[in-house]
Amino acid sequence: MARWQISPPMALALDLARTAAAGGEVPVGAVVVRDGVIVGEGHNLTRTTCDPTAHAEIVAIRRAAEALGDERLTGCDLYVTLEPCAMCAGAIAHARIGRLYYGASDPKGGGVEHGAQVFRHAQCLHVPEVYSGMGGGEAAELLRGFFAERR
Amino acid sequence: MARWQISPPMALALDLARTAAAGGEVPVGAVVVRDGVIVGEGHNLTRTTCDPTAHAEIVAIRRAAEALGDERLTGCDLYVTLEPCAMCAGAIAHARIGRLYYGASDPKGGGVEHGAQVFRHAQCLHVPEVYSGMGGGEAAELLRGFFAERR
Numbered sequence: 001m002a003r004w005q006i007s008p009p010m011a012l013a014l015d016l017a018r019t020a021a022a023g024g025e026v027p028v029g030a031v032v033v034r035d036g037v038i039v040g041e042g043h044n045l046t047r048t049t050c051d052p053t054a055h056a057e058i059v060a061i062r063r064a065a066e067a068l069g070d071e072r073l074t075g076c077d078l079y080v081t082l083e084p085c086a087m088c089a090g091a092i093a094h095a096r097i098g099r100l101y102y103g104a105s106d107p108k109g110g111g112v113e114h115g116a117q118v119f120r121h122a123q124c125l126h127v128p129e130v131y132s133g134m135g136g137g138e139a140a141e142l143l144r145g146f147f148a149e150r151r
Numbered sequence: 152m153a154r155w156q157i158s159p160p161m162a163l164a165l166d167l168a169r170t171a172a173a174g175g176e177v178p179v180g181a182v183v184v185r186d187g188v189i190v191g192e193g194h195n196l197t198r199t200t201c202d203p204t205a206h207a208e209i210v211a212i213r214r215a216a217e218a219l220g221d222e223r224l225t226g227c228d229l230y231v232t233l234e235p236c237a238m239c240a241g242a243i244a245h246a247r248i249g250r251l252y253y254g255a256s257d258p259k260g261g262g263v264e265h266g267a268q269v270f271r272h273a274q275c276l277h278v279p280e281v282y283s284g285m286g287g288g289e290a291a292e293l294l295r296g297f298f299a300e301r302r
Binding site for chain 2: 047049052053062068070071088096118
């Protein structure tokens with residue numbers, strides 16, 4: 001796997017993951033960028049908001065779409081610290097995200113390179129470019145630390 | 152496929168789909184039930200709310216979880232007029248929905264019996280019982296009528 005320099009949006013996503021952990025949420029963060037400008041960001045909020053859909057990607061996409069006044073985030077890129085699950089991969093397709101950058105792979109719950117592999121079926125009506133690995137070591141370490149504290 | 156009598160929650164989901172169409176949204180409706188009581192309902196709202204994740208199932212699940220004050224809808228059943236897409240199937244798994252009843256199959260966009268088949272992978276951490284076909288004819292007719300008007 002190529003080693004990536006951590007770009008500013010992924011650095012922010014990692015900071016958002018740290019914020020999530022501090023609030024008792026699984027440490028995953030996400031940032032939506034258009035033309036170099038951050039238009040949406042978020043971290044896991046499922047416990048805080050009693051919302052099983054409030055994964056970092058969904059939160060960031062909803063905020064970006066609201067900010068831009070458009071349900072389609074055409075020309076936007078999404079940076080997220082962990083491989084999206086099937087739900088979030090589906091949301092990324094519906095939102096028409098142009099490029100997806102994710103950090104750590106998630107063999108246990110991922111839906112991009114693992115499991116449902118949502119983008120690899122004809123039923124997925126939009127497929128982003130996908131790049132993995134940027135910040136993956138840091139992202140995985142945050143998750144390991146979070147769950148180790150809770151065992 | 153077995154022919155179903157349309158139960159009251161699915162009849163409500165069909166009514167919600169009609170409401171969606173009247174508002175210019177793709178006609179899909181969803182209802183969450185626990186112990187015979189409706190705890191959440193919704194229809195597609197992606198255009199109205201500029202939210203690409205606002206499919207009927209997601210709207211109904213978010214409302215049910217908020218109403219019950221719990222991100223897990225254990226013991227709840229979801230009725231939806233159309234086969235869930237990959238995003239919504241993932242949300243159904245995260246919400247721990249017990250039984251999923253859906254009306255029409257969706258070969259072009261479905262993620263349960265088609266495409267990603269989200270529930271059929273080890274990465275899906277909760278699998279509901281799935282029943283299809285109830286109200287499927289009515290649900291499919293609503294969708295055909297909606298898209299025919301727009302062509």
